[in-house]
Amino acid sequence: MQRERVNDYDTIAAFYDIEHAHFLEDLDLYRDFAELCGPYGPLLEVACGSGRLLLPLAREGYELTGVDISAHMLERARQRLAQEGLLSRVTLVQQDMRALHLEQRFRLAFIALGSFAHLTTRKDQQQALALLRAHLVTGATLILDLSNADARAMENLSGQLLHQGTWTCEDGSLLTHFVSPAASNTRHMLELVHFYDQYCQGETVRRTVTRTTFYLFERSELELMLEQAGFVVKDVYGNYEMAPYELQSPRMIFIAEAR
Missing domain, CATH: 3.40.50.150 (Vaccinia Virus protein VP39)
Incomplete structure (x- = not known):
């Protein structure tokens, strides 16, 4: 391992x-x-x-x-x-x-x-x-x-913030996923910046940010x-x-x- x-x-x-x-x-x-x-x-x-x-x-x-x-x-x-x-x-x-x-x-x-x-x-x-x-x-x-089709569509949405969904967690908090795509100018590739926001009533939003890349x-x-x-x-x-x-x-x- x-x-x-x-x-x-x-x-x-x-x-x-x-x-x-x-x-x-x-x-x-x-x-x-x-x-x-x-x-x-x-x-x-x-x-x-x-x-x-x-x-x-x-x-x-x-x-x-x-x-x-x-x-x-x-x-x-x-x-x-x-x-x-x-x-x-x-x-x-x-x-x-x-x-x-x-x-x-x-x-x-x-x-x-x-x-x-x-x-x-x-x-x-x-x-x-x-x-x-x-x-x-x-x-x-x-x-x-x-x-x-979804990946191809994101090529034309560079810089936008796209809502992927919102879910209720077991503890009652809310989780929302946004993604911002960026298309490469030289290759068939997308870089996606993911924003995961967690919110529980009475608390501030906790944000986790990560990146993934996808070849088209x-x-x-x-x-x-x-x-x-x-x-x-x-x-x-x-x-x-x-x-x-x-x-x-x-x-x-x-x-x-x-x-």
């Missing part, structure tokens, strides 16, 4: 859980492909975060390995799995996807909710894909889910990188209902097979 270090998602781990507590729109997609890969795994989720997908898949009997760079996210995943007695089905590993090294090969691997786009250089992207291929058996499936992939470039890494692209979907990808689709979901 890598030494503990603080990164952007360590800072906002608790906020991320509140924001995504009820987001399961993509679960059926991963469940369906897990069933196609055979009974009970093993499955690999890279950038697994706090276990949003690990938990329901483990409940269904799958054996999984969850990899994330954030120690705080993994600790939250560990606590959630332990509460339901599912830790024996899930191995949690703190690693950077650009240096993935596991003592196992898998029949299905996936990176959900655009996390692969945090890699913003071609070298890093190619390295991560090559390592993913090395951890898959021949014929295994890789799923990459990327934001499409074109379909053809990622198809080429997947092929160069040893995959065959089988399908590209535009949403979680597996509709064909179009330029204005909300998602760009690659289904690739390891050669």
Whole structure:
């Protein structure tokens, strides 16, 4: 395991859980492909975060390995799995996807909710894909889910402050997430400044600020990188209902097979 270090998602781990507590729109997609890969795994989720997908898949009997760079996210995943007695089905590993090294090969691997786009250089992207291929058996499936329409729209909203949502926390306080995007003038890349404001009646607002970067992939470039890494692209979907990808689709979901 890598030494503990603080990164952007360590800072906002608790906020991320509140924001995504009820987001399961993509679960059926991963469940369906897990069933196609055979009974009970093993499955690999890279950038697994706090276990949003690990938990329901483990409940269904799958054996999984969850990899994330954030120690705080993994600790939250560990606590959630332990509460339901599912830790024996899930191995949690703190690693950077650009240096993935596991003592196992898998029949299905996936990176959900655009996390692969945090890699913003071609070298890093190619390295991560090559390592993913090395951890898959021949014929295994890789799923990459990327934001499409929303991310493209943010290119035209540089400098604006966008309200992402407001939630009531367990202690009765309010959490609000704002994001301010900035588009690069030289690359297909966004830098997002996130503002998380917490407010409890009678208190001052507590603000946490962090930054993330996202690379805006074109379909053809990622198809080429997947092929160069040893995959065959089988399908590209535009949403979680597996509709064909179009330029204005909300998602760009690659289904690739390891050669």
